[in-house]
Amino acid sequence: MNILIIDDERELLEKLNSVLMSEHYTVETAGDGREGLEKVWNDTYDLILLDIMLPGMNGLEVLSEIRAAGILTPVLMLTAKGDIKDKIAGLNLGADDYLAKPFSLGELLARIRALLRRGNTGSPVLEVGGVRLNTVSREVTKDGEPLTLTTKEFALLEFLLHNRGRAVSRFTLAEHVWGDNFDPFRMSNFIDVHMKNLRKKLNFPEQESAIKSIRGFGYLIEKEER
Amino acid sequence: MNILIIDDERELLEKLNSVLMSEHYTVETAGDGREGLEKVWNDTYDLILLDIMLPGMNGLEVLSEIRAAGILTPVLMLTAKGDIKDKIAGLNLGADDYLAKPFSLGELLARIRALLRRGNTGSPVLEVGGVRLNTVSREVTKDGEPLTLTTKEFALLEFLLHNRGRAVSRFTLAEHVWGDNFDPFRMSNFIDVHMKNLRKKLNFPEQESAIKSIRGFGYLIEKEER
DNA sequence: GATAATGTTCATCATTTCTTCATTTTTGCA
DNA sequence: TGCAAAAATGAAGAAATGATGAACATTATC
Numbered sequence: 001m002n003i004l005i006i007d008d009e010r011e012l013l014e015k016l017n018s019v020l021m022s023e024h025y026t027v028e029t030a031g032d033g034r035e036g037l038e039k040v041w042n043d044t045y046d047l048i049l050l051d052i053m054l055p056g057m058n059g060l061e062v063l064s065e066i067r068a069a070g071i072l073t074p075v076l077m078l079t080a081k082g083d084i085k086d087k088i089a090g091l092n093l094g095a096d097d098y099l100a101k102p103f104s105l106g107e108l109l110a111r112i113r114a115l116l117r118r119g120n121t122g123s124p125v126l127e128v129g130g131v132r133l134n135t136v137s138r139e140v141t142k143d144g145e146p147l148t149l150t151t152k153e154f155a156l157l158e159f160l161l162h163n164r165g166r167a168v169s170r171f172t173l174a175e176h177v178w179g180d181n182f183d184p185f186r187m188s189n190f191i192d193v194h195m196k197n198l199r200k201k202l203n204f205p206e207q208e209s210a211i212k213s214i215r216g217f218g219y220l221i222e223k224e225e226r
Numbered sequence: 227m228n229i230l231i232i233d234d235e236r237e238l239l240e241k242l243n244s245v246l247m248s249e250h251y252t253v254e255t256a257g258d259g260r261e262g263l264e265k266v267w268n269d270t271y272d273l274i275l276l277d278i279m280l281p282g283m284n285g286l287e288v289l290s291e292i293r294a295a296g297i298l299t300p301v302l303m304l305t306a307k308g309d310i311k312d313k314i315a316g317l318n319l320g321a322d323d324y325l326a327k328p329f330s331l332g333e334l335l336a337r338i339r340a341l342l343r344r345g346n347t348g349s350p351v352l353e354v355g356g357v358r359l360n361t362v363s364r365e366v367t368k369d370g371e372p373l374t375l376t377t378k379e380f381a382l383l384e385f386l387l388h389n390r391g392r393a394v395s396r397f398t399l400a401e402h403v404w405g406d407n408f409d410p411f412r413m414s415n416f417i418d419v420h421m422k423n424l425r426k427k428l429n430f431p432e433q434e435s436a437i438k439s440i441r442g443f444g445y446l447i448e449k450e451e452r
Numbered sequence: 453g454a455t456a457a458t459g460t461t462c463a464t465c466a467t468t469t470c471t472t473c474a475t476t477t478t479t480g481c482a
Numbered sequence: 483t484g485c486a487a488a489a490a491t492g493a494a495g496a497a498a499t500g501a502t503g504a505a506c507a508t509t510a511t512c
Contacts (some may be wrong), residue, residue: 041333066321071336150458167364190460192500199501214364215468215499216377223363376469415489416471422490441479441488 001116001159002026002044002176006036006062007051007078016049019105020112024138024151026179033057038200040066040073044175050095051078060093067094074115078103099143116162124138126161128210131202133157142202153198156191160211165223167214197220227342227388228252232288233277233304234261242275244330250402251338259283263291266299270392276321277304287306293320297324300341304329305342352387354436354447357428359383368428378403379424382417386437393440421445 003025007013013029020027028043031037033054040048048066052059063075077098097111113136117124124136129144135158140147149157155177160168170191199209212220229251233239239255246253254269259280266274274292278285289301303324323337331350349443350362356369366373375383381403386394396417426437438446 037333041336065333068337071340154461165363167362188461189500193460193502196501196503211498218393220363222365378470414472418489419471419491422492425490439489 001046001155002028003047003049003112004028004030004036004039004043004045004181005049006030006033006054006059007049008054009033009051016108019066019109023109024155025112026130026177027178033059033062036062037065040071044172045073046176047112048073048075049078050075053080062065063093076111104109126158128161128164129204131157131210133161147201149198149201151193153201156194156198157202160219160221164221167217167220169218173216227272228272229275229338230254230262230265230269230271232256232259232280232285233275234258235277236288245335245337245444248390252401254315259285259288262288266292267295271288271299272369273338274299274301275304276301279393280439288326289321302337302341328398352384354387354390355430357383357436359387375424375427378420379427382420382424383428386445386447388394390447392444393446395444397444399444 001024003020005013005016005020005027007016007029010031013031017027017029022124028039028045030039032146033056036048036050037057039045051061059077063077066073066075074096075094077095079100081099086195096115099108099111113124117135124134126133131140132142133140133154138154139191140149140157156173159173159176161203173191177209195213196213196222199211202210204210210221214220227250228244231242231246231253233242233255234257236257239257243253243255254265254267254271259282262274262276263283265271276288280288285303286406289303292299292301300322301320301433303321305324305326310354322341325334325337349436350360352359352361357366357373358368359366359380364380366375366380382399385399399417421437421439425437428436430436436447438448439447
């Protein structure tokens with residue numbers, strides 16, 4: 001999961017960055033609204049953390065631009081304490097949640113998880129054909145038996161499950177799972193290799209892998225069990 | 227997807243033209259309001275980019291004429307920065323979005339995509355005579371039974387369905403489906419071959435192929451089911 | 453710092469898909 | 483009706499894709 005933080009307080013930025021990284025999110029940062037928007041146009045994020053108080057263009061303006069462009073990525077606004085006016089304005093503009101500074105990291109993480117879960121059942125457990133993936137405890141089981149997935153394998157499976165019924169291109173997969181650290185020009189077949197290993201661990205019967213290949217495009221976990 | 231740009235700044239016009247072409251849109255341009263309207267009467271577009279500041283007839287007048295004629299094509303207005311008055315006037319006249327100059331190309335593309343997505347039924351499923359093509363999951367079925375299309379077949383069918391009711395030339399087809407990698411001078415009959423294979427898979431009864439041939443031009447999927 | 457675990461690159465192979473080409477069929481029109 | 487251009491077709495070689503095993507590199511863990 002790829003998160004963009006737009007905030008001008010360097011200290012907070014770095015702290016958030018390291019906490020979110022340790023929670024296995026892929027993180028990018030922007031120090032002001034302009035830079036934030038630039039990133040939003042050029043990349044795909046699963047969540048945006050947006051400070052209202054920003055130099056130059058403020059957070060509400062940034063949000064309004066994002067929504068005007070039809071980008072529906074969930075946005076979690078960070079506001080100064082008690083600034084109810086901003087809160088209301090933000091929600092009207094299409095913010096998905098807000099959090100008053102200072103906030104506890106635990107609360108922030110809880111809200112992030114809630115937003116990332118949205119659109120799904122609301123349960124932190126994603127499932128396909130006997131395989132259950134718990135996004136909170138990060139445990140994966142097949143028919144009750146625990147499986148040990150590596151970080152990348154977990155992230156790939158999680159992303160595919162989040163996008164069930166949607167064919168996901170290799171490029172998108174790389175953007176979300178590898179974030180900034182992938183160079184679209186020097187693409188090798190590392191995604192294929194991880195998929196191979198993942199499939200092997202999931203161990204579905206021949207020709208019935210939960211993860212379908214879409215030739216010339218990418219991968220897909222179907223919406224309905226067959 | 228067919229886009230009309232009405233703008234008098236030649237430089238901007240050419241830049242937009244080349245960027246949109248490279249994104250596989252079909253683009254036509256007009257240098258003033260008169261010429262723009264002329265094109266609007268004679269062709270069907272999926273989106274119109276309209277500069278407010280035009281010599282002679284201004285953009286708002288053009289927009290008003292278009293809407294007065296009952297043409298509902300989405301219009302994205304281009305305005306000078308901060309010209310709120312124009313913005314409001316434009317939205318009242320039926321503009322669908324506006325963008326202040328100067329703008330980043332990424333932003334423009336994001337808004338275009340947003341508008342084009344709207345224009346359709348909203349559903350990601352395109353259909354013709356029992357064949358359903360899901361643009362999101364990239365699955366295709368005929369009467370409920372899954373069909374396996376190759377990348378090119380899928381792209382061709384998708385493009386024809388997106389342009390239902392419009393005859394599509396071989397050249398346009400090649401531009402959109404093959405993109406950069408096609409050389410208009412070394413044209414062979416590869417499109418015909420793919421169409422043959424596609425038709426065979428869609429397997430419509432004799433003489434009733436969903437895909438009609440337009441002699442000397444290209445192909446067509448009719449607007450209404452017969 | 454050694455060892456293990458994980459991630460990435462590389463070469464190979466089977467398979468699918470794309471393109472070309474030669475030939476036949478259809479179509480529009482003189 | 484007959485002709486020429488365009489389109490459809492079948493077959494075959496060329497190109498591409500994805501799966502895979504294994505080597506190599508990097509990172510984490512003790």
